[in-house]
Amino acid sequence: xxxxxxxxxxxxxxxxxxxxxxxxxxxxxxxxxxxxxxxxxxxxxxxxxxxxxxxxxxxxxxxxxxxxxxxxxxxxxxxxxxxxxxxxxxxxxx
Numbered sequence: 001x002x003x004x005x006x007x008x009x010x011x012x013x014x015x016x017x018x019x020x021x022x023x024x025x026x027x028x029x030x031x032x033x034x035x036x037x038x039x040x041x042x043x044x045x046x047x048x049x050x051x052x053x054x055x056x057x058x059x060x061x062x063x064x065x066x067x068x069x070x071x072x073x074x075x076x077x078x079x080x081x082x083x084x085x086x087x088x089x090x091x092x093x094x
Contacts, residue, residue, distance in 0.1 A: 012036035013060040014043065015069070015080070024068040025077050030061050049087040051080045 014029035016022070029039050043050055056076050063069070069077050 010036040010040075011054075011057050011061050012039040012043075013057055013063075014039055014048075015060070015077070017081070022068065024070075024074070025081075026068050027060065027063045027065050030063070030065050032061075049084045051083050056080070 011032050012030070012035075013027060015025045016028045017025040029035075031039060040050065042048075056079075059076065060069075060073070063073075
């Protein structure tokens with residue numbers, strides 16, 4: 001169940017994109033509160049970049065786990081992928 005808007009707990013969504021296996025990025029985990037904290041902990045443990053934009057996270061959290069991102073989310077996800085690629089380049093240059 002989504003959080004109440006007056007006191008929203010932390011929200012997290014994990015995406016995966018493996019072309020050509022995936023035709024679009026896919027939601028692989030999503031949750032609020034303690035589940036969100038665990039998703040973020042796992043991301044940090046595995047050096048997965050974390051994109052923090054509350055409106056984007058809330059929109060993606062409405063999607064079912066296991067579904068591909070629908071076309072109306074492509075622009076948002078393109079921004080996330082650009083962020084991830086820039087983080088990868090910064091990490092590689094260290």
